Each structure stands twice: as C-alpha cells, then as structure tokens.
Amino acid sequence: MKKSLFVAAMLLGAMAMSAAPYQHSIGITAGGLNGVEYKTFVGEHFVVAADLGVQLGATKNLTETITYSNSDAQKAYEKFNETSITLDAKFAYWAFQGAANFAYQGTVKDFSAGSLQWFAGGGINMGLMQGQTYDKYEGSYPINMKTGKEIKTVGDAWKAMKDTRKVYKDSDDPKKDFGSKNPYEFKLGINAYAGMEFVFSNVPLVLGMDFRPGLGIGMKNIKDATIFDPETGTNYECNELLSIAFFDWSLGVSLRYCF
Numbered sequence: 001m002k003k004s005l006f007v008a009a010m011l012l013g014a015m016a017m018s019a020a021p022y023q024h025s026i027g028i029t030a031g032g033l034n035g036v037e038y039k040t041f042v043g044e045h046f047v048v049a050a051d052l053g054v055q056l057g058a059t060k061n062l063t064e065t066i067t068y069s070n071s072d073a074q075k076a077y078e079k080f081n082e083t084s085i086t087l088d089a090k091f092a093y094w095a096f097q098g099a100a101n102f103a104y105q106g107t108v109k110d111f112s113a114g115s116l117q118w119f120a121g122g123g124i125n126m127g128l129m130q131g132q133t134y135d136k137y138e139g140s141y142p143i144n145m146k147t148g149k150e151i152k153t154v155g156d157a158w159k160a161m162k163d164t165r166k167v168y169k170d171s172d173d174p175k176k177d178f179g180s181k182n183p184y185e186f187k188l189g190i191n192a193y194a195g196m197e198f199v200f201s202n203v204p205l206v207l208g209m210d211f212r213p214g215l216g217i218g219m220k221n222i223k224d225a226t227i228f229d230p231e232t233g234t235n236y237e238c239n240e241l242l243s244i245a246f247f248d249w250s251l252g253v254s255l256r257y258c259f
Helices: 002-019 071-080 154-170
Strands: 024-031 033-041 046-068 084-110 114-134 185-200 205-229 234-258
Touching: 033 234, 046 071, 046 114, 046 154, 071 205, 071 234, 084 154, 084 185, 084 205, 114 154, 114 205, 185 234
Parallel strands: none
Antiparallel strands: 024 033, 024 234, 033 046, 046 084, 046 234, 084 114, 114 185, 185 205, 205 234
C-alpha cells in the first residue's frame, strides 16, 4: 500500500512538472537590473527566480536615520538634531546585488508560436550599494567631491559616485566625509515581483519582462565619529550607524535559454 502511494505521488509530481512550459531557464536580464537570471518551476504553477547583477535606479523622498553606540553622544545629538529625517530630494543609486523571488505563474493564452505567461509574487535582495542625492536640496545643490561642481542630474550623480570612490581610494584621511575609505553601504531590500513572459514553442527560449517595486535600506557603520554637546562643551567619541530607506524599484527584460 505504501509503495503504491509513493508511486502515485511520483506520477502526480511528474504530471505537474510536465504541465509547466519549461523546467529550468537561464540567461541575461537588462534594464533596471543588469546581470544573469535563473528561473525554475517548482510545481505546475510556482516558480523561483534568482539573479545576480548591477541595479541602477533613481527615486525621491529617502528617510535617513542616525544612531550612536555611545548613549551620551546619542542624547547630545537628539537635543540639537533629528535622528530620523525625510529628505525631499532626488536620489540616484547603484547596487551589486543578488535577489531571490517566489511567484505564482499562469497562462494568458497559448499560440502556435508559443505560450504567453503571467506571474506575480515577491522576494528579497541584498548586496553593496552607493547612492547620491541630486537636484535642489535645502536651497542648494550637492557638490561633486572631486570636481567641486554642483550635481543637478542623474548622470552627474552617477559620475559623482565614481569620483567619490577615487577620492576615498586616494585619501589617507580615515575620517574623510563618510568616516571611512569605503564609500559603500550594505543594502537589504524587499520587493513585489510581477510580469509577463513568452515561451517560444519552436526554439528553447523565453522572453520576459518584470517589474519589482519595493523598499530598499542602505546601512553603513561609521567608526570614530565625534558629537559635540555645546551645553556641556564635551566631545563624545562614538560609532555612528547611518541608514537610509528609499523606494527601491526596477523594470527589466530578460532573454533566457530553457532546458
């Protein structure tokens, strides 16, 4: 009896997989996310997608939060500043990241040339990122660290990131600007995952498009920060944890080989 149930379960699983338009696919993705994407069916209608690459994006309204390891420094900072502020400024960013998404996938319509599919779900991503505010912020434009020129466009912001990396690399000052020679931040994000793809019937290829709106958080630990309390005239040595939260999204296309 147990053997019969096991065989029946195996047959049902094989039938479920055979109903999927393909089992595995791997290829390239481009657009907001540029890199390699792998996607596989784990049932008749459920898929897992994983990718690794560089994400480029621009958004508005980022929230910046600062905390300190020294409680006296934190109290001094809270008296004269906001520990969490929302900046009404544009923000350009890039990140080298890996992502994993789980989704339900179904058929829109079958054609002689192939099958049009839709999918929807969600996932997470993590990696290293660098960002730069641009456009008018508090009455003035941010300045490119290397050239000294104002940053007004996305292109200028991305160029400023490259200049910033060079400034950090060439500097002997461990406290320069962000407090470290390393200008990168750890990034963690959650996102929705939805789109459509066309699975060709005559060639083992699938052409897809997906949209991933979500929340991104960049975190950076700054060592040897100093907070001055003007009421007591005291300098407090501490470590500073800087985190920013922003609307993290990408829109991209992929071309993958099915096997």
